Amino acid sequence: MSTRSPSRPGLLGRRDFRLLWAGETTSMLGSSVAAVAMPLVAVVTLEASTFAVGLLTAAAWLPWLVAGLPAGAWVDRLPKRPVMLASNAVSMAVFASVPVAAWLGALTMAHLLVVAVAGGVARVFFSLAYRAYLPYLVESGRLLEANTRLQGSESAAQIAGPGLAGLLAQAFGAVSGVLADALSFGVAVLCLRSVRVREPRGEAVAASERRMLAEIRAGLRFVRGDVYLRTLTVFSAVSNIALMGYQSIQVVFLARDLGAGPGQVGVVLALAGAGGLCGAVVAGRVAGRFGTARGFLLCEAFAAPMLLLGPSGGLALFAVGGFGVGAGIVASNIMTSTFRQQYCPKDLFARVTASTSALNYGAVPLGGLLGGALGQAIGVRETLWLMAVLQLGSIGVLLASPIRRLRDLPAGL
Numbered sequence: 001m002s003t004r005s006p007s008r009p010g011l012l013g014r015r016d017f018r019l020l021w022a023g024e025t026t027s028m029l030g031s032s033v034a035a036v037a038m039p040l041v042a043v044v045t046l047e048a049s050t051f052a053v054g055l056l057t058a059a060a061w062l063p064w065l066v067a068g069l070p071a072g073a074w075v076d077r078l079p080k081r082p083v084m085l086a087s088n089a090v091s092m093a094v095f096a097s098v099p100v101a102a103w104l105g106a107l108t109m110a111h112l113l114v115v116a117v118a119g120g121v122a123r124v125f126f127s128l129a130y131r132a133y134l135p136y137l138v139e140s141g142r143l144l145e146a147n148t149r150l151q152g153s154e155s156a157a158q159i160a161g162p163g164l165a166g167l168l169a170q171a172f173g174a175v176s177g178v179l180a181d182a183l184s185f186g187v188a189v190l191c192l193r194s195v196r197v198r199e200p201r202g203e204a205v206a207a208s209e210r211r212m213l214a215e216i217r218a219g220l221r222f223v224r225g226d227v228y229l230r231t232l233t234v235f236s237a238v239s240n241i242a243l244m245g246y247q248s249i250q251v252v253f254l255a256r257d258l259g260a261g262p263g264q265v266g267v268v269l270a271l272a273g274a275g276g277l278c279g280a281v282v283a284g285r286v287a288g289r290f291g292t293a294r295g296f297l298l299c300e301a302f303a304a305p306m307l308l309l310g311p312s313g314g315l316a317l318f319a320v321g322g323f324g325v326g327a328g329i330v331a332s333n334i335m336t337s338t339f340r341q342q343y344c345p346k347d348l349f350a351r352v353t354a355s356t357s358a359l360n361y362g363a364v365p366l367g368g369l370l371g372g373a374l375g376q377a378i379g380v381r382e383t384l385w386l387m388a389v390l391q392l393g394s395i396g397v398l399l400a401s402p403i404r405r406l407r408d409l410p411a412g413l
Contacts, residue, residue, distance in 0.1 A: 011146055016195045017137055023191025024130075025153040027088065030184025032161020034095065036269060037169065037177025038112065039251040040262055041098070044174050046109050050252050050380065054372015056109075057248035058365035059116035063124045065362030071124045072219055072354020080133035080199060085192055087126035092185035094118040099179040107175070124357075131353055135341050136199045144284060144338045151334045152280030161273070166266020174262065219351025228343070228409065229356060231401040232336060235394055236360030239300075242391035243329075244367030246307065246384055249375040250318075257380055258315055268315050272322020279330030287335055291407035296335045297398055303328025304392045311384035339409040 011017045042048035042056055075083055094115050101107040138146040165177040223229045254260040254268060279299070286295040302324065309321030344352045367387075374383040398404065 011138065011142060011149060016197045017146065019191045019195050020137065021149060021153060023188040024150060025157060026184045026191070027188035028154045029157035029161055029164075030181035032157045032273070033165040033168070033177045033184075034181035036161065036165035036251065036266060037174050037181070038116065040165070040169050040174035040265070041102075041107075041178065042109065042112060043251060043255055044169070044262065045102070046107070046112070048109055050249060050375040051372040052109055053252055054248040054368045054370075054375065056112060056116055056368075057244060058368030058372070059113045060120045060123075061244070061361055061364035061368065062117060063120040064357055065365060067121055067124055068354045068358035068362065069219070072128055072351040072357075075125065075128040075132060075354070076351050078129075080129040080136075081192065081195065083129040084126050084133065085189060087122040087129070088185045088189045088192065090122040091119050091126075092182050092189065094122070095178055095185065096182035099175045099182075102173075102175040127357070128353055131337070131341065133199065137195075137197050143341050144287065144334070147334045147337050147341075148280055148284055151283070151330055151337075152277060154276070154280075154330075156277050160270065164266070166263040169262040169266070219355040222344075222352050223355040227402055229340075229352070231397065231403055233356040233359050235397040236356070237363040238394040238397060239391060240360055240363045241367040241370065242307075242387045242394060243325075244364045245371035245374070245390070246310070246367075246387040248368040248371040249380050249383060250310070252375065253311070253380045253384060254315070254318070258318075260315060264315065268319050269322070271319040273326055275323035275326030275328075276330040278323070279327035279332075280334065282327075283331040283334040286331060292335045292339060292409045293403050293406035296332045296409070297404065299328040299332035299335075300398065301328075301395055303332070304395055307388040307391050308385075310388065311381045335409070339411075342411050343409070
């Protein structure tokens, strides 16, 4: 059981939360480096086409569409911490294979795609277990604070990661950023092994006696029958198609259309990522002043038009637009993550999360493919415009739902 250190107030005074936070921050920094390094390897080292780069993004998110639902049922059956450990170990191994293949002169685009898929499968299992594990580590009244800290450190990693990826690529080649990602998963494994909190044994054991298809149907039925979860799922799906269609080709746009070098690409994306840290800082204040439902709507309404700035001009406007998008989306994600953790029954949590994620994260590879295909067919800048307009249109899903009449999202059934 976690304990509170008298010398450190708040969640960071708790040893187990501090270890989870440190491991996740390191892992997210590595993933943020790899998010830039993998496309750079494809563009600079392998001279891949725009469509191939979009396909690489799609491959990383495809497992949510294919494996998300059964993964949710399995995670509800199993103790969460071992699932998280195994997922991080698999990620470390598959990403380490990229620099090894490059040093042997055997790296291909097919290898990158396989790594993206395998890493994506590991991420599915980790994410579901991690979200279900956090309410055991932190009591309900502190979940907003916990999500704010975790999302804040993720945003900080997204600021540092692109710049670090650019520097590593400039100094040692793009593949070095993928090696950094593999090492970061190793650190996360060491931190997580030291966490002591376990969920009650009875919950995982009892769940193992249920039939897989019945479990999956239960999660889908719960989401379909709940107006709030259903609305957020549909909105996220449309939004993710737009955002990932945009993000899948942004490195191509910066490198080829705007002529930015690897270092400049890293700096621009780091400046854009700083918005996420800002969003994490203000999320609690926005929720407290306006309520979680109104605050969520305000954040999304602020973020959507900022996406229009990216293709409007040069590097500076791209960074400003990215800053605004990151601020709004990270703040809204903190509110909706906390809502789900407080609202959904614990014994259904992973399946409910998998049901929503299969659609909204499953839309990500569609967005990646759409961005790559349109970028190849009509031009990269024109595709960025289309994705920005689609993101604006996604707000209509929220305005047509009961959420627009609420001050706060419900705290439980």
